[in-house]
Amino acid sequence: MTSKERYESAKEMYKEIGIDTDAAIAKLKEVPVSLHCWQGDDVTGFDHEGPLTGGIQATGNYPGKARTPQELMDDMDQALRLMPGKKKLNLHACYAVFEKGEYADRDKLEPRHFAKWVEFARERNMGIDFNPTFFSHEKVKDGLTLSSPDEATRKFWIDHGKACIRISEYFAKETGVPCVMNIWIGDGYKDVPADRMGPRLRYKDSIEQILSEQYDKKLVKPCVESKVFGIGVESYTVGSGEFTLSFAASHEGCLPLMDNGHYHPTEVVSDKIPALLCYYPEIALHITRPVRWDSDHVVLFDDETREMAKEIVRCEGLDRVYMALDYFDAGINRVAAWTVGFRSWQKALLSALCTPNEALRRLQEESRLTELMIMQEELKTYPLGDIWAEYCRQCGVPEDKSWFEDIQKYEAEVLMYR
Template sequence: MNVERYQSAKKLYATLGVDTDAAIETLKNIPISIHCWQGDDVTGFDHEGPLTGGIQATGNYPGKATNVQELMKDLDKAISLMPGKKKLNLHASYAVFEEGEHVDRDKLEPKHFQKWVDFAKERSMGIDFNPTFFSHDKVKDGLTLSSPDDKTRKFWIEHGKACIRISQYMAKETGVPCIMNIWTGDGYKDIPADRMGPRLRYKDSIEQILSEPYDKNLVKPCVESKVFGIGVEAYTVGSSEFTLSFAATHDGCLPLMDNGHYHPTEFVSDKIPSLLCFFPEIALHITRPVRWDSDHVVLFDDETKEMAKEIVRCNGLERVYMALDFFDASINRIAAWTIGFRSWQKALLNALCTPNVLFTEMQNQERLTELMMMQEELKTFPLGDIWAQYCNESGVCPDAGWFEEIKKYEEEVLNNR
């Protein structure tokens, strides 16, 4: 029956010039980076204190990963329920130390991530990487790379340089370029007396980090903006204007947009084509902001669909690095990973099954009434049948049946932690 339904859906899409077989084959080869921090509420392994620095995971669902073995096991379970190509996205705070060893973040080495590299290589995955500029006692008065304290800045600059070296190691070992994202929660709770000074220090700090030698074919450094955070509500050093300007004026540095890091009336889907006019490559952190950067699990909602559409119709699949970024501690964490990953893949499939050439032709010929009508008609096309075919070809459950695996894993593994 599934085969018959797919053939029927395939014929219907073909009336609009859409080749669903080609869409499925394309989707199979689009890498999506899975963030490790959903599995343990962004806790990491290099400190025992609370999560601080403008980030907060809410909820207390049982069974979170408490060590690298548990986190890898949970990732494996989630990956088994996801169709398509994956990368692994790590934060520096997930360094793995030998028993009795502890190295501060400015002294991290590639060897502290060897277990993650082995994990990725065994699963034919590349790795993306993030310096961790939060949850540390050297975050001085809420500042890191923009701090007026020279010792504080020096520590975090050295951390960034160490992460450049680690990123290159990861790329060499996996054979896949590493996207290394620089984001800090630096800012002020109330109105600052000086807005420019912290940004000049931040600029200088990132330039010092990027002075560390690296192969630009292997390491893709990014700068990520944020509109505000917990405890930095009035002023954020790394604003959108700052990071875009920095990336535009520093060769090889990419802008990274997190769609939770903007004002509620801004849409990253509209920003994607603007940036692709000027940047050879860009990066995305894909989340779901409900009130602000609340990092809710990605759903198959309107803005998620629009972001995927813009990537596809701008011919950006080879130019946009896509990574998920959410952390919900109120629901089963493995289900959260799976729902978010599958939702973004559905959005990409929806975009690949959109007759973009036909719709662009209608727009350029000013057949705008017809365009609106066809865009609405497409919303009730049987995308679910195309999705089912894609999942079947990828060897994963196409429907809600995958959740039975989650319930079994929760009962047998998570509830015993």
């Protein structure tokens, strides 16, 4: 049986439970997912030298790390060729591209420092999302940025945030796609603090000052991202879940951003997505795989990944949830890491689109819970792989593991010479 024949057979099986697989494939082709540039160079960026600081750490030393903007773009291109679906580019501010002999500190960054990224994105029909970089910089004073009691330090980082607002609007105007600008800081304390409220009041004021910068709210979507704790701030994190949710709720146009690695191991973001969609017109999501807390492993087609995608689809949130990948594994081929993660999230979305959510909802509402359990279990062995293969064929990318042959060739011919 050919792949096309297998698809037609699978299509009939799904049709029996009320699913139009052609429509599911067509829908998924229009759902943008942001691909994070920082997987390709272990979050190093181009505006500083030395190790990562500020609660960020990439582990591993696999050969072939991108060292220049061009190498990073080449590596992303290699990955993009192997990924089905619609993409956006996700940048950190530390990836500014300076002309030879030029440098601008983070509070002085301008749109022109990202012109090459705009050119890259436009040539590939991609929008751009953006993140101010509040780490790995000499002006992170005593581990603090926007919550610092030192006003000069705080002003530097506020000015950086304002610069990023202007750059985000530039991205949106140049690409014709709204830019999601995410604010995350690693501020906190390793041991028990004497003042928990003061840093949060300073952080609140800092974000408000950043958002006072004039921008078109249809073009720029500012977010605040929470975290439980980080490296070196195990006892207290300024930007907690309660803080960021409350800030977004009380500031029009500001979105909450959930990273599913930023919670207690027994918490699941799949349960939080429908809760937030009850109140927020739009939310943002960073998708990772937290083996141990925020360990930023490559996204796989695992249970929680599938549940997050299911909740987005069944809550009719595909137009309300801004989705972006966020992980950095330096222990494996970095281009393969991009490809596996993106394809895994696409599989999860396709699985969600091929789930008879209305029928399952009726079973729940009618208290036919035994039948609901059985149906949910039966769906796990439906031939999604044949639907996935058809989706990949229509997108012009490899449908099976043969894509890894391209990665191996690229590693042998390019990465091993770095």
